[in-house]
Every structure is written in structure tokens, then in C-alpha cells.
Amino acid sequence: MNHHNNSENNEKNIELDNEGKLKTFFNKDITTKRMNHRILLDKVGKKLFSVSILFALLILVILFYRIGVQSIGWLDLQFLTSNLSIFPEKAGIFGVLIGSFLLMVVVIPVTLLLGISTAIYLEEYAKKGRFQAFVDINISNLAGVPSVIFGLLGLTVFGRLLNLGSSILAGGLTLSLLVLPIIVAAGQEAIRAVPGFLRDGAYAMGATKWTTVRTVVLPSALPGILTGSILAVSRAIGETAPLVVLGIPALILRVPNSLMSDFTALPIQIYYWTLDTVLTPEYANMAAATIVVLLVLLFLLNSVAIVIRNKYQRRY
Amino acid sequence: MSESNHVRDIIRNNIKHRNNRLEIIMPKLFLIAGSISIFTTIGIVLTLLIDAYHFFEQVPIREIFSTKLAPLGVNPSFGILPLINGTIITSLIAMIVAVPVGLTAAMYLSEFSSENTRKIIKPIMEVLAGIPTIVYGFFAYSFVTPLLMKLIPTLEPKNALSPGIVMGIMIIPLVTSLSEDAMSSVPNDMREGALALGSTRLEVTLKVVIPAAISGIMASFVLAISRAIGETMIVTIASGSSKNFTLDITQSMQTMTAYIVEFTSGDAGIGTGYYSLYAVGLVLFIFTLMMNLLSRYISRKYREEY
16 A cells, blocks of 8 residues: 555656656655554554543452452441441441431431522522622632541531530531532532523412422422432541541440430441551451441442432423 | 402412511521531631631741651650641642543543443542542552552551552542543534644644643642642551651651541640641641632633633
């Protein structure tokens, strides 16, 4: 192919050169060479970029595989139903699960109430102006504040000022403030997606503002709000740093029975067991087993969110 | 006549009764809820400022800039430089991992892959992004560190390298999704123009799409730095608590976040050590706030509108 091209090219060149002037604008030889080079680069680039994706996938597979292998033999019914113990073979995470569950009993109502109200206020009631812009910027900055700092806030305000100590209530309120920006952002987006003609329709029938919000805007924004809320809750379940900063004790053998009890939750237990693997290697297996429980929980939550998103989200 | 007036009155009363109160009360309730976020910010700033002030009452500001950090002991010293050093080095390692991988992955997703591949890859990236950091911490400590120790025999069990790399992996989805968003919003006309002039896909990506999306891409990098600086559990678990001022990434280093965790989970009590948490927290808060504002500024200021 190349040979053929070359000879044709040469002939052409000779023909044109007969007049003593160079009439060709380009040398096909060089151009073909350059073009091939560029096409090669393009192919190499594409391959290289896809390697990055494969790298990310590989890490994910290794992570799940490693943790799965380490949890084998430890993750059984006894592990889920018995309480913490200083003996690895007897220990279970029943109390830890209850701790995480009670945390969510605080986080879910508080964040839903505050988050959705804030979103409604910003989207439906606030005048588009300085105050609204200020609240907007404030919320997006809050979303970027490291979670440890929320821990310090919780320690000072809930733990010491309101004297809640390191109770479930203190932990739950701290986590609520942490994930609030997520729900607000999701709520705002969902409310914004409700088309104006639905509101206009309600007003035309004589509905007042609040009636419109309650009966028209909120129901059609609900799937979006729920999806965002589930994502916020799954963030809260996996969050460790603020709870550790609140000063949750390392070993709690009692199952928490009220919102004022001291407690431990899944991520905290993983943290303490990982720290103690130096002393007791079995703790690594228990941490891995707890991670599996946490990841399964997160997976279930996210699946619910995806189902809601796909099934109920309407497009106008 | 009077009958219809009566009906009108009933309706009017009904409407008044049913709606008026809620109509006035609800916006106020919403406003109160909305201002909680402002109070949270005020709360954070006040908490940090007040207790950091107590700290500076007891410790001269000059001491902060020393490289010696020994909060406990007979002669406590509160130089923050080792912590800032640890934070910057682990974040730097994370960025060295996250930027090339994240950006090229975004380039692949936005410019080279088919719609179907994207539909598979994006949820997987979301899964990576949704994994709690404590899990990454466990992974760094129990898998990556032993692996690296085989390659680098002098590596200590707690070091800056392993958490840095894992933190980078954690940040990849953030860089990828934000950069991909920026690149996808470059209008197709520009790509087609370049393709029509004979550019290859790679040339379109490097010379047209990336320059057009550069503000979004840079903003994603800055956000990634902010995330790395504020990341806590990975460095706490895998980087340890050595307060040495060193550049050797095979050794243990402490970051600002890890310092806060170490001190609160132990018995900090009330004292200079306890207040030092808030001083460190304040520095950390200022660092991340500046990064977040910078990211916002970049994406606003240098955004090209099409």
C-alpha cells in the first residue's frame, strides 16, 4: 500500500517538476507519515486513558476481595447477635448495630425536617437576593468543612455546653448537622425540577402558597428528596471522625437502651478494632467482618435510592 | 339574597380559618430551619475562635511556628509545623495519584468511551465514592502498607506513603466526576469543528476540550486538595502519630486531622493540650475554607460560556 502510494507520488512530483516550478502544496510522503503518527498517538492515548478506569476497577475488586477473605469464618449469626466481648471468639456486634440504628433514629427525623424546610424556604419563599445567596454560599461551604471540625463543634456544643456527653443524642445531632448540606442540596434540586405550570395551576384554582407547596410541589419533588435523604443517611452511617472526636469510649459492653446511653457504632468499632490489631491479630478479621456488614447496609440503602430514582422520578 | 350572602360568609370564614394561620406560620418555621445552617457556621467559627483564644492566652504565638510538637510532658511545646508538614505531604501524595488517574479517566469517559461503557463505569465510580473512609483506612493499614513494605524494606508499619496513596484512590471519583462534568458541558460544535479540520480524537481532547473545560477541571483539583487536607480516618489509622518534622515519606507523620482525633479519643481533659485542638482545628478550617472558596472562584471566574 505504502509502496504504491510512494511511486504514484513520485510520478506526480516528476510531472509537476517538469515546468521547473514546485506546484505541489504538500508532500504526500511526509503527510502520510505524520498522519500515521497522529493516529497511532490517538490509539495509544485511548488505551492509556482506559487503563486509568481499569485501575480504579481493579482497586475496587481488590478492596472487596481482601475484606471478604478476611471476614470469612468470622461473619456468622453469632457475630451479629452477640454482644462485644474482650474475647475475639465470643465477640459480636449486636450492641454496635443497635448503636448505629439509634443514631439513625436521631439523624433521620432531624435532617429530614431541617433539610427539607431549608430547601423549601430557599426555593419557594426566600426572595432572590443577598440573603438567599448568602445562605446558598454558606451551605456549600458547610459541605466542604472537614468532618473532624463538626466533631469539635459537637464536642463543645452538644457534649459540653448542653451536657449531653458522648451519648447517642449528641452523636446523632452532630451527624445531622454534618449531612444537612447534602439533603438541602438534593431538596433544592428536586424542588427546582418541579415545573412552574404545576404551581400556576394550583394558584389558578385558588390555592394559597402553603397549600400549593404542600399539595403540589412537595409530592412531585418527593422522589428526588427521598433519594438525596437516603444518600445523606448512608453518609452518616459510615462517618467515623466526628463520633471519635466526641469521645466515644473504646469498649462498651452494654447494649444501648436509650438516646442518652453511651454507645458505639459500626464505623467506630471498625476503627478501634483496626487500631488494636497490633495486640490481637484476630481483631483485623472482626474489623473486616464489621466492614462487610457496613458495606452491605450501604449497598441496600443505595439500591433503594436507585429504585426510587428510576421508578418514581417523573420528567416534565 | 341573604341566603347566598350567608354561604359566601361561610366560605370566606373557612378559607380564613383554614389557611391564614398556616400561611403566616409556615414561612417563619421554614426561615428558622433555614437559619440553622447559618447558626452551624457561626457555631463552628465561635467554637474554634473562643477555645483557640484560650490556647493563645497560654502559649505565645511565636511558639506555633516552631518545628517541635510535644503537647504532653513536663515541658510541652506546641509547634504546628510538623502537623502542617504531615498534612501537606500526605495530600501531595494523594494528588500525585488522583490527578493523573482521575483526569485521564474523565477524558476517557467524556471523549472516548461509548454511551454504554459510561453507563457501566459511572455507577462503579459512585460506589468507589460512597465507600466510608474508615474502610479505606483499614485497607491502607492492612493491605497497602504490607504490600509496600515488600517493595520498600525500610518502610515503617505506619508511614505517610500508604495513606497518601489510598487517599488518592479515595479522591479519584471526585476528580473524575467533576472533570467529566466540565468536559461534557463543552458544546459538540467545538469538537466537530476540530474533527472536521482533521484532528484526531486525542487532539480534540487535548487542544479543544481541556482548554475549554479548564476552569471546571482546576476547580475539581482544588476541591480534591481540600478533601485530602480534611480527610481524617485514613491518615489516623495508617500514618500514625509521630510528631517528627520530617520529609521522609517512609516514616510516620501526623496530620492536623489525626492530631485532633488522637487528642479527643484519649483523655484530653481541660488544659493547654485540650485547647490546642481548637487552634489546630482553626488552622484546618481556614485551610479548607480557602480551598473551597478558591475552587468556587476559579469555576466562576474562568468559566467560558458557550
